[in-house]
Amino acid sequence: QVQLQESGPGQVKPSETLSLTCTVSGASIRSFYWSWIRQSPEKGLEWIGYFHSSGTTIYNPSLNNRVTISKDMSKNQFSLNLSSVTAADTAVYYCARNELGISEYWGPGTLVTVSS
Amino acid sequence: DIQMTQSPSSLSASVGDRVTITCRASQYISHSLAWYQQKPGKAPNLLLHDASTLESGVPSRFSGSGFGTEHTLTISSLQPEDFATYYCQQYYNTPYTFGQGTKLEIK
Numbered sequence: 001q002v003q004l005q006e007s008g009p010g011q012v013k014p015s016e017t018l019s020l021t022c023t024v025s026g027a028s029i030r031s032f033y034w035s036w037i038r039q040s041p042e043k044g045l046e047w048i049g050y051f052h053s054s055g056t057t058i059y060n061p062s063l064n065n066r067v068t069i070s071k072d073m074s075k076n077q078f079s080l081n082l083s084s085v086t087a088a089d090t091a092v093y094y095c096a097r098n099e100l101g102i103s104e105y106w107g108p109g110t111l112v113t114v115s116s
Numbered sequence: 117d118i119q120m121t122q123s124p125s126s127l128s129a130s131v132g133d134r135v136t137i138t139c140r141a142s143q144y145i146s147h148s149l150a151w152y153q154q155k156p157g158k159a160p161n162l163l164l165h166d167a168s169t170l171e172s173g174v175p176s177r178f179s180g181s182g183f184g185t186e187h188t189l190t191i192s193s194l195q196p197e198d199f200a201t202y203y204c205q206q207y208y209n210t211p212y213t214f215g216q217g218t219k220l221e222i223k
Contacts, residue, residue, distance in 0.1 A: 045160070045203060045214035060211040062117070094159055101207025102150050104171075106159035 002026040004095050004107035011113045012089075018082040018112055022095030027105075029053060029076055033098035036069060036080045039109070040091035050098055051078065085114045118142055118206050122215035128223040129194055137189045137218045139204035144184055148208035151180055151189045154217075155200045163202075164189070194220075 008020035022034070033056075036048040049059035051069045059067045063082070071078040082089060090113050096103040119142035129135050139149065147167040152160035162171050164180040167187055177192040191198055199222050204215040 044216050045205070047210075047212040047214070058210050062211065096159075101148065101210075101212055102162065102165045103152075103160070103205075104162055106161075109159050 002097060002105040004097065004105060006093060006095050006107045006110040008110060008112070010111060011115060012085055013116050014086055014114055015084055018080070018085050018089060018093075018114075020080045020093055020095075020110065020112070022078050022080075022107060024076050024078075024097075027097065029071055029078055030073060034069075034071075034078050035096045035098045035103060037094045037096055037103065037106075038091040039094070042088070043091075046091075048080065048082075087114050090114045117211055118145060118209055118213050120204055120206055120213050120215040122202075122204060122218050124218060125216065126219040126221065128221050130223045131194050131196060133194045135191050135194060135220065137202055137204075137220075139182075139187045139189070139215050141185045141187075141206055141208075145206045145208035147183050148206055149180075149182065149187045150205045150207065151178075152203045152205065153198075153200045154203065160203060196222075 003025045005023045012018045030053045033050045033052045035050040039045050051057040066083045068081040092109040092111050094109045095107045097105040121140045123138050149167045150165045151163045154160040167182050168180045179190050201217045201219045
């Protein structure tokens with residue numbers, strides 16, 4: 001049974017970097033594609049990017065090069081860094097396992113609020 | 117980016133009704149379309165992919181159709197647990213994009 005769990009601070013100050021980690025159980029991040037997706041009332045569901053263990057990483061250009069997705073194979077975790085955050089980055093952040101672009105398994109999500 | 121437009125944005129229906137939700141893509145996406153159901157406070161749950169392939173465990177009252185730019189999700193006979201918000205998503209091109217959602221409410 002594949003399970004994902006997001007973790008990280010629930011509040012980030014404007015202009016700082018948002019950092020989240022996704023811990024995966026029941027599957028290895030050495031296979032499949034692994035994504036970050038966020039959801040806000042203003043923008044709805046927004047795909048942030050994905051990585052594959054082969055080295056392929058693709059980000060949503062709308063995030064203007066502020067995104068980095070990294071992985072720790074030894075811990076079966078992957079992470080999201082989003083720099084220079086503003087209030088517009090306030091959202092529920094989800095990690096998910098992808099197969100050909102389809103998000104089959106999702107974490108429960110974590111709310112991140114950008115506020116001073 | 118490919119824009120996904122769902123209609124209607126909200127829908128009131130009764131248990132037992134047949135409902136259809138439409139998703140239009142701003143350009144050709146073949147059958148590269150998924151449908152998700154989301155309940156309040158929960159992550160989206162995948163219902164169908166490739167426009168019409170039902171996920172394991174999803175009731176057969178859910179069906180999808182479409183190709184190209186126009187796609188539909190149909191629920192043949194609404195059950196109480198089906199009242200939720202539904203999203204389409206294209207995966208023909210990155211960035212993957214979602215529709216704005218259709219909120220299905222009890223009449």
